[in-house]
Amino acid sequence: MVTIQGVSKSFPGVKALDDVSFGIKAGQVHGLMGENGAGKSTLIKILSGVYTDYSGSISINGEPVRFMSVNSAQKHGVATIFQELTIVPELSIAENIFLGREPVNFGGLINWKKMNEKSVEVLAFLDVHLSPKEPVGSLSIANQQIVEISKSLVLNSKIIIMDEPTSSLTEHEVRQLFLLIQRLKENGITILYVSHKLDEIFEICDTISVLRDGKHVGTKKTTETDRNDIIKMMVGRSLKMLFPERKGGRKNQLLSVKGLTRKGEFNNISFDLYGGEIIGFAGLIGAGRTEMAKSLFGTTLYDSGEIVLLGSKKIRFKHPGEALENGVAYLSEDRKGEGLMLQLTIKENMSISILKRIAPVLFVRNKLERELIRSYSKTFKVKMVSTDQMVESLSGGNQQKVIITRLLMTESQVFIFDEPTRGIDVGAKYEIYKIMNDLTEKGKGIIFISSELPEVLGISDRIFCMREGEIVKEFNKSEADPETIMHVLTGGTAV
Amino acid sequence: MNISNKAKTFLVLIGVNVTIVILLTILSPTFITYGNISAVMSRMSELGMLAIAETIVFISGGFDLSIGAIMALSGAVCGMLNAIGLPFGLVLFISLLVGLGVGAFNAFLIVNLRLQPFIVTLATMSIIRSIVYAMLKGSVLTGLPPGFLDLGYFYIFKIPFLFIVLIVTGIIISVLLKNTIIGRKIFFVGGNEKTAYLSGIHVGRVKYLVYCLSGLISAMAGIMFVIRIRAVIPDAGLNAPLEVVTAVLIGGTTIYGGKGSVFGSLLGILAMYLLLNGFSLLSLNPFWEVIILGLILIVVVGQKSISESLRRLFPSRKTERQVQVKPETV
């Protein structure tokens, strides 16, 4: 029913989709899987009409189409339920379902009777019994989702794309959603079900497509494949990725974490970090790694647990400033939102972390500042015209290098890198790996969070697998391979 | 590329000022006289101080509408305390403290209660203004004892004392912003609060400082105003928000934070006052000033967006996008 042909899309520095082609049969539940960064969300946005600039073609029932807006996609029968729901809490269920196309009498007066009746119809079709007059803001997320699904039905959608629909649902609500999906299927509606949860995909989908590194790896009927197969498709890749060699061994204990818990985010996290080593944290979205890292850094409080620094000092940071003073540095996964001051220059973005060094008393020693920045940026080869360039104009990779350089300038002992190579080209990635190596050779310790398995495997000495806020297994570099880890992450017991 | 951008803005500003000066010199015989020039210098002193205060707030990413009201309040306190005979030093101290206090109150609402700066300072502006009216019972206070008021007639090397205060304050704040660690922090908070926080900066403390400074400098402006006109007016600083915000934005400081300069803001104020002076010298309706200011405000802040829209209206070859795929474009 939907044919995707040779679709590619690039962003500065990264090719998000590379010649993706596959077909979605009508009336099926078609699963789309892939790691973070594999290109799933880019593809969804193209199909939904959010991204209009891409190469390749998309056809619906044989007719080529090109959506210029979300609206036009909807008019062609493609509706998307994004992870961030687009409901209006202030308005009622019926108003949300019919937003923008409310049945009106002359003069723009809403025909409430008609709207409410139709809403009840749609909801009944989905076997849901809610009053159409209730404000959506007071509903549970599961019900809000149902409102969105109803919205797409009312649009006469032929295909509904669901993006990680179960990420905020309880077990029970997931069951209900699946019943709903069945009902939709029985009525000839096609569903593109995007998720990283293998169990769910296998339960509900008829066909599964896998993306990896922006490329389409394969599409198989669910009955003709199994978990191992899919995992292999998701992670197996020709190991063209090089990792710089690492030498040097473990040094002293830098960090000892015991029983770190924060209700609803992470539970009973315990691990040790030694100088000279990199420990990797693998996990899927929602695993709780960032939350845990932020609590180590003092941005988030935790309910219970103990953190000991350098073997003797018990710490509980209340502010990032404290963490930095004690030699713990954090690289945020949200480069643009938290990592950079986009409108400011490279120089300013770097000097923010060395303020104490360049201004011992009150006044900033401009010369010292300039020299420090110049020497550090030379060492880490940030590509730029001058340090007075606006950071916004740099490529993703170079932006990241600026931030990393900034962190390095703090001369910390413990570094927490959260998705440091996300959205960055291969060359820059390699340079960042080298930087990490250099750090460990100097005796520093690194906590490395990443959703790219080959990376985690290639660079970590030890790997912790997190799932739903808990550490489920620890691997040594030698005993781990991508498939085993993906197994653990998606819920299977390790082989 | 960025260096020349900053320099460009300054050059334009200086150019504008020079143009106005030349125009007025030609058009009016009394413009270039010592009496006129020194009067302009005196008159722009208070608003110049307010511009300095607002510049600091803008750089930190905030907004302070209460500067005019604080000016009036401190002026009123100063005048009234002086009238009852308190020693000048004490009067000065208390008046400044009042300004600082209001600034701290603003900061409390913005930092601790996490309220939007615009609405908060809109509300405190109203509150403070009505306190001033109540204190002065709506009327003007005159007949203040001389003494410190004579500072208004004080000249150093023929330059009005008040103007010197402005310049000195401008230099101090400029140095503070550009060359001290706390100044840097203010820029960084304006650049991206989250980044600043994650880099170890205590964002709340920085904001407290910013609003307190703003209150303090506004208080100074209030005292200077009383000295200059030798009276206390409840309406002091009533028009300040528009004039100051416009001058600051023209001067190159952005409303989003992270960038700005005291020097630019002062040039902006200078241009405004030269214009105003020109109006009165040429007997033009002074209300034209407000109109022009409003226009300038919209044009200056929106210039990037306006030029983009114009480009879209008249697309050149370069800006036309190529449609790659033939099929039905919906």
Place this chain on the structure above:
Amino acid sequence: MNTTLHSGYRKKGLKEYFQFREIPILFYIIFIVIIFSILIDGFFSIKNFENISRQITTIGIVSVGMTMVIITGGIDLSVGAILSFAINIGGLGISLGWPIPVVYLVMIGLGLLLGFINGFLVTRIAVPALIITLGTMNIYRGITMVITRGIYITGISSSYQIVGEGLLPFMFFLIILAIFVFITLRTRFGRNLFAIGERGESALYSGVPVNKYKVITYVLSGFLSAFAGIILVGKSGFIQPQAGMGYEMGAIAAVVIGGTSIFGGSGSILGTFLGSLFMGLILAGLTMLAVNPFWIGFITGFLILVAIAVDSLRHRRKDYSGG
């Protein structure tokens, strides 16, 4: 028990989601009416309530327009200036001997035009509505001052004052309230405004003509400002260039105190009415208690602070972890 673990996706609807958000303000109104009635002789009288109703009319009408704009996430600081512009040009017409309907038409027309300019600029230039309307406020006022040269127009014929007699102004206010309550509760346009004010792509993705509707709200705000001006002329019998000074503050106060969120996406006209009623009652009560009239601004400002603090608590959507 399964705890849903996810990153950055917070559950929106709070349990305390009032169906009738106007109930708290209603309580406050009843409360102060009781207090003032006890403290003041003659507070609880028809004459007093008639006075109050006349007083709250002009700003009240302006507040209705302001509510619409704020619901969509914008703001209009130029309302007072539009009022002044409209009635002063109208005043010019009166002195030139134009017939009444023409004068009224011109006033309304100007309100629509100036409002349209606001809306056009806000939607076409990527500058916050705050700055745009700050600029237009001063442009409109400046032009008014230039044209009128600061002259008051007095001795306006009594035919203009018909609209200002007795409870007629208040009737107009109620009619306008009714119309706009109806619009915001029952028309597609009105309901979609809430979607526009809600951050995110809900309105855009649903095909709501966002820019068009936003412009309409500014046009309506301008229209209502001009209309309020007509009533004002009727009540006071003269036209002054400084008319409408501070109305934007009063309107914002009524809107915010009435429960509309300054961030947009929620609110009600009824709430705004109660907000202006509340402020009118406080003002009247304090005046009768012989409290210094200059405290008006103080109370207004204070009430705004309380209102936004409460609103902010309700809107705590941000992540706790400092960003």
